[in-house]
Amino acid sequence: MAKDQKKQPRPKAETPKGFRDTFGADVTERKAMLDRIAGVYHSHGFDPLETSAVETVEALGKFLPDVDRPNAGVFAWQEEAVPGISGGGGGGSGDWLALRYDLTAPLARVAAQYRNDLPSPYRRFAMGPVWRNEKPGPGRFRQFYQCDADTVGSASVAADAEICAMLAEALEAVGIARGDYLVRINNRKVLNGVLEAADVSADQAEDVLRTIDKFDKVGRDGVLALLTTGRRDDSGAQIDGVGLSPDQAAPVLAFLTSKGADNAATLANLRAAVGGSDMGAEGVDELAQMAAMLAAMGVAEDRAVIDPSVVRGLGYYTGPVFEAELTFEILDDKGRKRQFGSVAGGGRYDGLVERFTGQKVPATGVSIGVDRLLAALRAKGLGGDAATGPxxxxxxxxxxxxxxxxxxxxxxxxxxxxxxxxxxxxxxxxxxxxxxxxxxxxxxxxxxxxxxxxxxxxxxxxxxxxxxxxxxxxxxxxxxxxxxxxxxxxxxxxxxxxxxxxxxxxxxxxxx
Amino acid sequence: MAKDQKKQPRPKAETPKGFRDTFGADVTERKAMLDRIAGVYHSHGFDPLETSAVETVEALGKFLPDVDRPNAGVFAWQEEAVPGISGGGGGGSGDWLALRYDLTAPLARVAAQYRNDLPSPYRRFAMGPVWRNEKPGPGRFRQFYQCDADTVGSASVAADAEICAMLAEALEAVGIARGDYLVRINNRKVLNGVLEAADVSADQAEDVLRTIDKFDKVGRDGVLALLTTGRRDDSGAQIDGVGLSPDQAAPVLAFLTSKGADNAATLANLRAAVGGSDMGAEGVDELAQMAAMLAAMGVAEDRAVIDPSVVRGLGYYTGPVFEAELTFEILDDKGRKRQFGSVAGGGRYDGLVERFTGQKVPATGVSIGVDRLLAALRAKGLGGDAATGPxxxxxxxxxxxxxxxxxxxxxxxxxxxxxxxxxxxxxxxxxxxxxxxxxxxxxxxxxxxxxxxxxxxxxxxxxxxxxxxxxxxxxxxxxxxxxxxxxxxxxxxxxxxxxxxxxxxxxxxxxx
Structure with a gap:
């Protein structure tokens, strides 16, 4: 061949952009943390599941609508029609395969594939890397760890309460002291009830969800303005409002700010906010049940508490939602004190295996942010043994x-x-x-x-x-x-x- | 669009061909085994290393010669020139990326990339999945675990002896009893010396290597025939011989069958087999040093022994080679008793980082077959706690x-x-x-x-x-x-x- 004489330049010794290596104590530290969490999950009857890193794009549900190419957000390639025969990866005419982008899509596939063999309800935990074909940036990697626990096949809020209790225990097991974290719990049905009581149309409901998601950023008055006639932001630009009347906006605000001195007070405020809505009453009942179960499990309100200002995930989940926050202060990049913030979140969702089987299967679960929790442990000086050298x-x-x-x-x-x-x-x-x-x-x-x-x-x-x-x-x-x-x-x-x-x-x- | 009305069929809930899921006790069992091995490696001063699953095809050295497509044996895809901008994975015009196919290629990349920061010698262990784009078959998966330990940057056979001792300890740590395993050690330089002494040409050396690799299968007489004039196989077909004279073949056979009653006897036989070859004498000296060091570390000959009939890997490695065999009997698929056989292998190699830096860096290492060792533990009833249900x-x-x-x-x-x-x-x-x-x-x-x-x-x-x-x-x-x-x-x-x-x-x- 003509190219025979071409001298190969030396290859670059580099990880691909957005990928990284983990060395020595950092590997040990992460492993120790995950082992402790796994111990807590296991003691609650959760079983480990390790799926393959590679899934069909079809099973992941990551084909772009109406085209035969996978979503750009996943790492994907097309198989040879007959694998291993002709040369060259990545350009075949067979199935599209992809690296999993989270641990929930593989769980959905497993729950459908093994539905006749798995116990029901099925409690499982999974820990491992996932891959995102996204633009890397500072602290944003294209391979990172996730750590999930889910209960598939139980409609009972007992499953949600269990996961909240387990989350509190897991945080303590890795070394976060009681008082340094709080699991906050809300319920999508309560919000739905509030919207029903306030006579908010289905069209407007989406906008209301988007608006209350800004509660942390713009505060009570900001949300009130955005729910009604709109507001001017810091740059002077006019932001359109959702168009609710003040009477309609009032119960939404009452919902967001209904946190009382304890769960009993919060529940009373919420009952008032949902008015005569059956859906809302159901949501408040669920929260009340969860509060009772958490108390029975020995998880007091200083560890897990009902807090209607948790709005993250309300749009995605269908029932209870929860978030674990670390409440101690750290110094940010600019040396200012701030709360460490969220390290885990989850809630109830229904569509898990529906794509595969057509059947709705109730499920609830939580995902811990592995890198964030590790950073928190390091900030607290809990990163592990310093003197590990031989x-x-x-x-x-x-x-x-x-x-x-x-x-x-x-x-x-x-x-x-x-x-x-x-x-x-x-x-x-x-x-x-x-x-x-x-x-x-x-x-x-x-x-x-x-x-x-x-x-x-x-x-x-x-x-x-x-x-x-x-x-x-x-x-x-x-x-x-x-x-x-x-x-x-x-x-x-x-x-x-x-x-x-x-x-x-x-x-x-x-x-x- | 015209396709808007097309109803999406339900996706199949299946792993891609050749991939599998691991559930509950199987995950726990493998993890417990790897944790015990990691404990032994760590105690010997080896540090964990976890590289990313994805490497550039360039760093893996898996471009097909003189074409710009990756080897068919790896799962590979081409990045978008600007990732995350245009849609569709797997069809870009940027770098080719691939899943690692072993843990050695990433080690080579790391050893080159961080050569100024890593301690030298660098002892590291790595455990994790690797991916092969091969035709799946019974017991042949396209994702499987590897478990490696390597010392990079030491030319001393002390490094090889250490790894052999560590391998014996690791097998005992997972539950294989002393007497149920044996680490067998050979040395490529001894064979080179034998070939030199027998005046075998460089051209013939390759054929000799291929031939002695069949020693386990065709035995002493079969190898003698193949080294000289050839032989007829069971089907009656004539297999050409390498063409050595009987005088040339004799020392090769002496080498292969020089195992004595103990290391001292074997070493004496080997000294005779290498004749006046300096290279051969060097190899025998290395084996003698390893034997002395193993004894000093308390590893007796019933655990690790010099055995010149180990030929697997002789072609690949440059100095000591070793193999761990389980010596107890199991029943095979057809109910016949047979020895369990090899569960780990390794040796010394030099070209690790040369592709990247142009410098030869001596290295030695071992790889444990995770699935085989797990199967052995199960065959011995050591698979772990049966009663793990909640x-x-x-x-x-x-x-x-x-x-x-x-x-x-x-x-x-x-x-x-x-x-x-x-x-x-x-x-x-x-x-x-x-x-x-x-x-x-x-x-x-x-x-x-x-x-x-x-x-x-x-x-x-x-x-x-x-x-x-x-x-x-x-x-x-x-x-x-x-x-x-x-x-x-x-x-x-x-x-x-x-x-x-x-x-x-x-x-x-x-x-x-």
Missing amino acids: VVVTVMDRDRMADYQAMAAELRAAGIRAEVYLGNPKNFGNQLKYADKRGAPVAIIQGADEAARGVVLLKNLPKGAMLAKNMSHDEWAQQPAQIEVAQERLAEMTQAMIRQISLSNSYIAKED | VVVTVMDRDRMADYQAMAAELRAAGIRAEVYLGNPKNFGNQLKYADKRGAPVAIIQGADEAARGVVLLKNLPKGAMLAKNMSHDEWAQQPAQIEVAQERLAEMTQAMIRQISLSNSYIAKED
Whole structure:
């Protein structure tokens, strides 16, 4: 071929745009968090489900209407008609396949595909990556983790209450203290009842939903103006109103601001707001039932509470909606204090498997924002063990590699994470630099002289680093940076040094 | 549009061909196995790495030579030139992206991309799904787990010895008993030395490699024939030989059959087989060093041993190669006894990051076959806890849902997995059928009468099932299928019943 001589340029060693790698402690930290959440879900009878990353575009429901191409938001490709025969991916004439963009669409497919085999109701949790073919940006990635729990096939609000209780428990299980979070609960039926009572037309209902979604941003007066005649925004532009009369807008506002001192007061306010609407009464009853069930499960109002100002998701869900907020303050990018905000949300929805089977199946579920919750844990200093680096056994004499490996094995047998330096041992300084990079607490050193005398040197690396920086600290000064111990006490004394370092660290942390 | 009226047919609720879902205990089981392996890797100083599922085809090195289309074996698609602007995935004009087909190619990319930041040597482990665009078949899936550990940047055979020791430990950590596995070690340089000593030309070397790969299948005499003049196979067809003289073939056969009673004997045989070849002597020295290091780490020859009959991978790797075999017997599909066989393999390779940087970086690593090892654990009855179903609190009175949820919460607080039945409670038989499907050990029952008397009924579900099948068993017969207990002893007595069931189960298992 003519191209035979073409020299291949070196490939770029880069992740595709919008993708990232996760290293070491970050992997461990996320895994520990998800494991704790999984433990809570499992204890509530939820079973893990791991679907394949790849689905047919048909099952995902992601074909663009009336065309045979998938939605641009998913990563999709077309199979070869006969896979594995002709060359070249991505240009076949068979089925369109795509990476899942959330964990709910695969659940819908599974609930339909295995509907005769799964227990009903089916409680499942799922944790794993999803993919979005979107423009990446700061903090916006095209692959990220989701963590969902759903109950499929139960129409009872007991299922919703259970999920709210479980969400509170999951947050505590990962380390968020009681008082630092709140699960807030609302109900779409109450809003529907309010709209019915206020005689709002079906056409206007959509606009009302869009408007109350701005409650957090524009406040009570802003929403009142937008529901009625409109308002001028900060730039001076006129925003059209929905056109409700003041009498119609009043119950909507009463609904949004009906949060009382406790659930009982809130429920009384809501009963007033829904007037004579049956739908509204049903919604308030559901909230009352959920409140009673949460109390029975030992979840007090300081952990999960009825709050009609939760409007996010009201347009999507059909019954109860809920949101978990972290209530402690952090500093934002500009150094201003603000509440951390929402880390999870969910609610009741009905259309889950209808696309596949034609049958409406009631379902309710919650999704935890994995990256946001991890960020919250880090902001609270709950990111996990700082000193996870291994003890590094250095190599003074390359012919005695087996001895060094025996030492590392001895340390591991005592439960200490340990490794032998495996690079070129010629430059000892490089070995210590390596140990620092690994976050090693202790380096083990044994040259020919020490070996002959049956001793090893234990070097306290954080202390060494402090001394190198000419820092002085009472706590540090009391321990020498390097001690000599009898070889038979290697594991015991290394353990003691690690314990001392970890105590010093927490002492310093407290002083800061 | 003209197509507006077209009725969308219902989508098929199916995984794409070659993909599968993993449910409940199967997810838990695999996770428990991988967690134990990760624990061993971590204790040896290996850090977790989780790369993105998506890579550029360029970084994967999967463009077909001299064409601009990716290899058919990967799932690939072309990005929009400006992602997220125009509609339709999979037909763009930007970069080609693909799903990773193993965990080594992403490691190569990472080792090159972060070469200035990563510690060197860099020990990492990775566990996760990979994707192959291949024709699916029985037991052949297009998405499956891999579990790799590699050390990048160390030329020392200490790194190879460490990985062999770690592999033995990992197998024991997941439950494979000492004596039920063996890590077998060989070295490519020894073979190269043998070929040098036998004066085999570079052209013939490839053919020799292909031939000795058949050693397991055709045996000593078959290989001898194939190395020299050829042989007739079972169908009577003539297979050409490589054309070595008997004198040339002899050392190759000596190499393949040089396994002695212990490492010392094997090493002596190998020294004879490599004759005066420097390369061969180097290989034998490396094996001798590895043997010494393994012994120093407490890994005896019944766990990891030098075995020159390991030929799998000799063609690919550049130094030590190793393979972990399970040595216990299982029954195959046809009911015949056979050894379980290989569950992991690895070795030393050099070209890892060279494609990206032009520099050769030495590396060594191992990959555990996740599905095969899981199958082995199941074959050994080590698949994990059988009784993982939750206690099911049944609903006799739908108005008392909060009470039932309080009971479930009480059980969970005592460490018992528990849930309330959330389906339609009208038909009590359905509730018990549901509990059976969930694998529940115990059902909790409290009607109005029991509530008034302050008691609950605990139903032993496995026992109920035995009685229903008219089976009798001393152990079972001693316990009634249903007992009444005071409500304040709910958690305590449920715990006791679960313990009794688990004891009965292991009693029955022993009798089988």
